[in-house]
Amino acid sequence: MLEKNQIVEVEIVDLTHEGQGVAKLDGFVFFVDNALPGERIKMKVLKLKKNIGFGKVEEWLSFSADRNQDLDLTYLRTGIADLGHLNYSAQLAFKKKQVEMALRKIAGISDIVVEDTQGMSTPLAYRNKAAVPVRRVNGQLETGFFRKNSHDLVPIEDFYIQNKEIDALIVATRDLLRKLDLKPYDEKEQTGLFRNIVVRRGHYTGQMMLVLVTTRPKIFRVETLIERLTEAFPNLISIIQNINDQNTNAIFGQEFRLLHGSEKIVDRMLGNEFEISAPSFYQVNTEMAELLYQTGIEFAGLSADDVVIDAYSGIGTIGLSFAKQVKHVYGVEVVEKAVADSKKNATRNGINNVTYVCDSAENAMQKWVADGIKPTVIFVDPPRKGLTESFIKASVSVAPEKIVYISCNVATMARDVKLYEELGYKLIKVRPVDLFPNTHHVECVALLVKA
Ligand SMILES: C[S@@+](CC[C@H](N)C(=O)[O-])C[C@H]1O[C@@H](n2cnc3c(N)ncnc32)[C@H](O)[C@@H]1O
Structure with missing residues (x-):
């Protein structure tokens, strides 16, 4: 026993x-x-x-x-690189197997050849975004990452998979918060001021945004903080405060206040420029996201007559990448600021055959059906929870020739593919693209065609 x-x-x-x-x-x-x-x-x-x-x-x-003996185990304990103990080639094989298993077990599909996972040449320091907690550890303000399944902060300076300049900005901010005697958040007591530091950095432009998440509006000596940081990081063009006074795990609260510079940074993807606001989604691995979008475009085999829906469009990165090749793109996204970004991004890149709406994808899909819009191709790129049955049924009712499914969760993708197959579509291609090297997260592109 x-x-x-x-x-x-x-x-x-x-x-x-x-x-x-x-x-x-x-x-x-x-x-x-x-x-x-x-x-x-x-x-x-x-x-x-x-x-x-x-x-x-x-x-x-x-x-x-297949063991990577060189990994600092802090990255396993915190989950920063929860697959970092596996050699990279074995990680890519592991991710392909995850897709095969989900399709077999959840969708009941075993006759599909899942393609090899497309990997990164250097699978380190790739993240263009960081969100780190600020807490007190042994009497000192620290930044780092929580130990897995806990809220115990492990102080970290080198985050392994984040861009090194982001790491440097986090450390510089931490040092200044200490120097200016600003107080870290205490979750248990619900006291203190600084909860999180969020940093974004344009992969191609190097422009940086710093978001200071605080429990209250007033930050003492904020002018000094801004002056020192912008002196040390000339490409820090945006400093924003977010106020989150709730007892929650969500990082951002409702209110954003501009403290310095611009409300947005700009980056490029596949030749287009994109304005990115603090609450908008932007893929964290730009190099591999470009490959992801190219894979979707290749699968879709687009032509000048195509009318395309870009569902879950974020700031418009996918649809704007191919808009010039097609007749019209309709995008839908639920975050208001992201929709505003997508409209500006279309104009910024001289694209006028796009229409963006702020709504849930399920509502917008029903409305487009009612308005008689007849898409030939539908791109979907939902969050981890995948699509809803009502979205899938509405999308099928307009009989697009192709559905390109971009997924960050193979389990929900397999569930949705099953329903698409029951409704007359056939899964013909699946290719994982490694957006999150050294972590267990799997991203893939699937192509469904009308049977
Ligand atoms: C995985 S991201 C993809 C964004 C974009 N396609 C890209 O590649 O950057 C999913 C997006 O769906 C949005 N979203 C979440 N739930 C939604 C819903 N019910 N309807 C529409 N958009 C939603 C999120 O705000 C996020 O921008």
Whole structure:
């Protein structure tokens, strides 16, 4: 009979979609951090439930050939790089397998050949955005990342997968907050001022935006803070304050205030310029997002007669990339500031065959159907929760020839693909593109055609 704290020898037989090792013993399935398939370990039993257990590696008896021995384990413990202990080629194979398994288990599709995951040549320091908590640790204001499944801050200066200039701006901001004696947020006591620091940096332009998330409007000595930071970072062209006084895990509250410079930064993707506001979505890995969009455009095989819907359009990055090749693009996005950005971005790039609406994708789709708009191709790029049944049914009712599904969650994509197949569409291509190297997150593009 297994007991808590017992040390047992096990072999790791699989990796979960979140990158935990899986071992089986005495009718229990164990989940173990930092353990890879093929490895034999001495495992300490941490927790036992009905037929599930959690274990911890006490000692490795053998290592996987796919193990990256060089990873600083802080990046695993915080989840910053929760797949960083796996060599990059094995990560790409793991992600392809995740797509195959989701399609087989959730959509019941096993006759599709999932293409190889497109990887990055240098899968480090790729993130153009950071959102880090500010807390007190051992009496000192610190920035870093929470330990996995907790709100305990681990102080970090090098975030491994973030652009290095972003890391430098975070450290400089932290040092100034300390010097100016500004108070970090205390979640338990609901006191203090600085909750989070959010940084965005244009991949091609280098323009930077800093958002200081505070519990209250008043920041003492804010002029000094702005002066010092803009002196040290001449490309810091936008400093914004966001006020979040709620007891919540959401980073941003409702209110944004401009403290310095511009409300937006500009970046480029596939030759177009994009204005990006603080609350707007912008893909965090620009180099790979360009490849993602090119893959979608390749799958769609667009022509001058096409009328295209870009659902979940953000600041318009996808639709504007191909607008000049087609007759018209209709975009829908729920965040008001992002829709305003997409309209400005169309004008900025001399594109006038686009129409953007601020609405939920499901509402807009119904309205377009009622208005008699007949799209030939529909692009969807939903958040993790995927599409709704009503969106899928409305999109099918206008019988587009192709649906290009860009997904950041293979489980919900597989669920939606199943419904599309039941409604007369056939999945013919799937290609994962690695937008999030060294993490377990899987992004892919799928093509469905009218059967
Ligand atoms: C994965 S992002 C894609 C954005 C854009 N296509 C891009 O590549 O940058 C999903 C977008 O959907 C928006 N969104 C979330 N729920 C929505 C809904 N129900 N209707 C319309 N847009 C929604 C989010 O604000 C976000 O901008």
